[in-house]
Amino acid sequence: MSLSELLRMLVYVVGVMAFVGLNAAYLVLAERKGAGRFQRRPGPTEVGYAGWLQPVADGVKLLCKQLIVPPGADAALFRLAPLLVMIPAMMSLAVIPFSETLVGRNINVGLVFVFAFGAINVMAVMLSGWASRNKYAIISAARVVSQDVAYEIPMLLVVITMLMATGTMNLHEIVQQQAGWFWHWNLFRLDLNPLMPVTFIIFFTCMLAETNRAPFDMAEAESELVAGAFTEYAGMGFGVFFMAEYANIVVGCAMTTLLFLGGWQSPFGVGSGVIWFLLKMYAVVFTVIWVRWTFPxxxxxxxxxxxxxxxxxxxxxxxxxxxxxxxVLRA
Amino acid sequence: MNSFPISDYLAVAIFVFCLAATVGGALLAVLTARIIRSVCGLMICCIGLAGLYYFLHSPFLALMEILIYVGAVCVTIVFAVMLAEPDEPAREERSGAAILWGTVALTVGAAICWGLSRLSLQGQWTAPAAKVTDGSVKAIGVSLLTTYSMAFELISLVLLVAIIGALVIARTGRSKA
Known part of the structure; x- marks a missing residue:
């Protein structure tokens, strides 16, 4: 390992952390603005120009709050859970290729890497619910497990389908195979599997369920369970869960983009680059927000x-x- | 390649970290009184093991360790714990039978530990001349379906028996209720 490699690693670590933080802050704003528009109201407007500094105000508020460990809670697990939910999300971002060259670490089993670390998320949410020693949190924890176990199966089946269709677990190669016009994207590769759009919808649904988003937000059903597994968390403890939720959404949307929507490839065959990846990913993120405020x-x-x-x-x-x-076709 | 002097220490540090996670997790799993913490210990142990697999040039195996043992096995165990047991520390058993069984278990455990340590330290181990496989997914798949196909099928048979057993127990439990 040379000095330049070490520096590159350092830059990526800092970059991923900054990306996760900023992304969570501004996705919360986008979510609130979006929710406002869907409900015919303006959303946050007071802090900064048209509410653009709202995330900063929220962040300062969360940081100033006291961290309380409720009496009777399992203090060690209670403090460990936010860490466990945050670290895997950040690890996953290390292997996601944003463009041809912009990738933390291009490993051959990137696809498995993302889903392996995604699996830790369930455990973390469940521990947070269990360690809080709160009725609502425990009900929520039980729901999270049964939901995530149920949706992990179709998701991994879809991943195996894509693995067979593409023949590689390297995310970089999966995107490279989708070069050219937009009908080369896996979503439209009906020659691989005539049900590809259905596969895409299954994957998207499971992604919504795995990230605990409405209409599948059983973990944090505000109207029934206060705040679900996160009821007892105050201040930045809650903030970390929130950041991790948005980081997981970004990871899920990035995987959707990489597997089905051609990653960084331009839809017109020329001018591929990181801009296309971000455009597609945030289009999927917007759909996630859209679904949340449309379906009960x-x-x-x-x-x-x-x-x-x-x-x-x-x-x-x-x-x-x-x-x-x-x-039949390739033999 | 101009090797950066600290990089060796970094690798050693990560190795020690994985080792500590494996051993510490295992100890936590058996020594704590709360069953939920035991499962956490198991999880930490599995993550440490995954790190050790990575050091042995098997990234795929490492990821499978996390995906299956942390993502599926530990979650299932915790789920069972949540359905079955209230979260209270178990009462200390100080009866004669407990001490007797504890002594027997300790003796057997110590004997196995001694035997394995002796074997691994003094056994005539020969290093293979070349690396057996490159640890890639393809190599693992080929060896699973050729050399080790018998073991592979037997394991699936064991799982089938386990599933049928679970079904039978669940069925009779339901009819009695």
């Missing part, structure tokens, strides 16, 4: 039924179909 929260049983009775059989079917197509 589902019932818990409907949510599990959707996964076990519709998404899992469907994703298994697309998996088998892809295998058959590969055998």
């Amino acid at each position: 929260r589902t019932q818990f049983y409907n949510l599990l039924n959707l996964s076990w009775k519709i998404l899992i059989p469907l994703s298994l079917f697309t998996l088998i179909l892809t295998a058959v197509m590969m055998k």
